[in-house]
Amino acid sequence: AQSVTQLGSHVSVSEGALVLLRCNYSSSVPPYLFWYVQYPNQGLQLLLKYTSAATLVKGINGFEAEFKKSETSFHLTKPSAHMSDAAEYFCAVSASNTGNQFYFGTGTSLTVIP
Amino acid sequence: DTGVSQDPRHKITKRGQNVTFRCDPISEHNRLYWYRQTLGQGPEFLTYFQNEAQLEKSRLLSDRFSAERPKGSFSTLEIQRTEQGDSAMYLCASSLLNTGQKGYTFGSGTRLTVV
Numbered sequence: 570a571q572s573v574t575q576l577g578s579h580v581s582v583s584e585g586a587l588v589l590l591r592c593n594y595s596s597s598v599p600p601y602l603f604w605y606v607q608y609p610n611q612g613l614q615l616l617l618k619y620t621s622a623a624t625l626v627k628g629i630n631g632f633e634a635e636f637k638k639s640e641t642s643f644h645l646t647k648p649s650a651h652m653s654d655a656a657e658y659f660c661a662v663s664a665s666n667t668g669n670q671f672y673f674g675t676g677t678s679l680t681v682i683p
Numbered sequence: 684d685t686g687v688s689q690d691p692r693h694k695i696t697k698r699g700q701n702v703t704f705r706c707d708p709i710s711e712h713n714r715l716y717w718y719r720q721t722l723g724q725g726p727e728f729l730t731y732f733q734n735e736a737q738l739e740k741s742r743l744l745s746d747r748f749s750a751e752r753p754k755g756s757f758s759t760l761e762i763q764r765t766e767q768g769d770s771a772m773y774l775c776a777s778s779l780l781n782t783g784q785k786g787y788t789f790g791s792g793t794r795l796t797v798v
Contacts, residue, residue, distance in 0.1 A: 578723075603786050612687070612774055612789035613726070659725050669739060670716070671787070673725030 571596045571662045575674035583682045588632075588647040590677045592660030595641065602643040603661040603671065604634055613659065619643060630654070655681045685709075687790035689775050695796045696765055703761045704793045708777030715758050716787060717750055718774040726774055732758060733780070765797045 576591040594600055601620050605613040617628025624636040634645045643660060657678050661671040688707040696702050708715045713734050718726035729748065730740045734755040743749070747765075752758040762769055772794050776787035 605789075610791075610794070612689075612791045613776075613787075614789070615786045618786050661725070669731060670728040670742075671726075672728070675723070675725050 571598075571600060571664055571672045573602075573660045573662050573672060573674040575658075575660050575677050577677055578675065579678045579680070581680040581682060582650045584652055585649050588645070588650045588654065588679065590645040590658050590660075590679065592634075592643045592645065592674060593641050594643060594660075594662045596662055596664065598664050601663045602634075602636060603663070604628065604632070604643075604645050605659045605661060605673075607657045607659065607676075609656075616645070616658075650679075650681045652681050652683065655679055687775055687777050687788050689773075689790040689793050691793055692791065693794050693796075695798060698765055698767060698797055700765055701761065701763045702765055702795065703759050704773055704775075704795075706758045706760070706775030706777075706790060708757070708775070709788055710756075711779070712777035712788070713755070713780055714778045715752055716776040716778075717758070717760050718776065719744070720772040720774055720792070722771075729760075762795075765795075767797045770795055770797045 572595045574593045603618045604616040607613045617626045619626050619636045627633045632647045657676045659676045660674045663671045690705045716731040717729040720726045730750050732752040747763045750760045772792045774792045776789045778787045
């Protein structure tokens with residue numbers, strides 16, 4: 570079985586500050602891990618994915634995430650927050666042996682303070 | 684590539700009515716997925732198709748929910764005898780066969796309000 574836990578349902582950062590959104594996963598098989606972003610009244614847009622290649626994954630809009638198996642974590646970071654980063658962020662896991670469905674976390678709402 | 688299209692964007696219905704939503708996936712994508720997202724939650728998997736075959740439907744919320752993809756292209760999700768608890772965003776996504784490595788492309792969703 571697969572699941573993810575996102576710590577912190579709301580995160581606020583100042584513009585230009587580091588963004589850190591936390592995700593821990595549980596998986597009975599090697600996982601594939603994803604971060605999605607959702608703007609109000611929109612669908613989900615893929616930010617980045619981990620699929621067992623490099624553990625440090627770079628995505629769109631300056632975001633990156635590091636897969637740490639020992640910590641079962643896949644935290645999302647961005648060195649400098651922009652106002653346009655304000656959105657809801659979801660971590661998701663799928664089983665690498667099937668990949669038929671994703672299990673999403675409950676999301677983290679990011680607020681960027683000018 | 685026009686992305687994944689969902690219709691309608693918004694639907695308000697009275698309790699007890701039937702509703703049907705449509706999803707048009709990216710044309711070359713052979714997998715199509717339906718998810719439900721309630722307020723403050725992440726998307727919850729409902730069902731998926733590979734071409735016209737519905738390969739997983741045990742996660743559909745009740746027998747009031749059904750989905751079809753008759754020609755392996757667009758799909759419909761029907762909810763019969765709607766209840767207030769069905770109010771949610773219904774998301775469709777599509778992908779190529781090897782979903783696990785590539786992730787999905789999501790549509791913008793259909794927001795259902797049951798009054």
